[in-house]
Amino acid sequence: MTGSIGFRHPELRARVCSVLTAAMRADNTAIDTLVESADGLDAHTADFLRHARRLVLACAAALSTVLDVHQPVAEPDAPRVCRECGGHECRTVNGILHVLNAYAARSTEIDRAEAWRRADAYFNARGGPAALVAVEDIGDGYAARAFTPASGLNGPIVVVDRRTGRLTQWPPMPREALIEQYRRYLDGLR
Incomplete structure (x- = not known):
């Protein structure tokens, strides 16, 4: 389960962003209500559920900090290397991916809404x-266009990445051209 930093880092970043997004969307009030109304929960399970959102946010933020340190950088005329480790394969990134895979932690895709x-x-x-x-x-991803009376639909396009939720701005272009350009952009990140 090893791979180059240039390929593995974006995958891991997307998974961590997905975890952060899922935790931020969770409603603490709803969780508390559910815990209070659930029959048969032991005190440890109830306590874990009450604090799960905060714990997930903290762990995902910590992983994000690690990824900020262990990120790919380009060397002239060479493949990407880890900024911290200096190698083409980063043991830290590969190790984190291995743990996430072992616990079946998968990315949650961004939906249209x-x-x-x-x-x-x-x-x-x-x-x-x-x-x-x-x-x-x-x-x-999803291509978003804003309609204003002044510009119609001729303004910039914003693409919301399906895996990460990251926004990138693109000039106006036909749909098929945007799809091709965005795929090339994503291939450049890997």
Whole structure:
């Protein structure tokens, strides 16, 4: 289960971001209500469930910090290497992936509704008249366009990555061209 840092790091980053997103979406009030109403829970299980969201957030944030240190950097005329270890294979990244695989911790993909929420926040965070946001599935992500009376749909495109939720801005282009360009972009990250 080893692999180059350039290939493994984005996969691990996506999984950690997915865990953070899932934990942030969880509602502590709903968890507390469920724990209180559940019959037969022992005190340790109830205590764990009450604190699970905070614990998951802390662990995922700690893993994110490790990934900030152990990230791929490009050497001139050479494959990517780990910034901390200096090698093409990072034992830290591979070890974390091995543990996540052993416990079946998988990424949760961003759905269309979450992509729209993120794109709407992006396009409408600057103030001014509210823009209507349209989102379409492009395979590896969701392409979002904002409609304003001044520009119609000719403004920039924001792609919300399906695996990580990361937003990237693209110039206006046809759907098929965007799909091809975005795949090339993702291949460059691996």
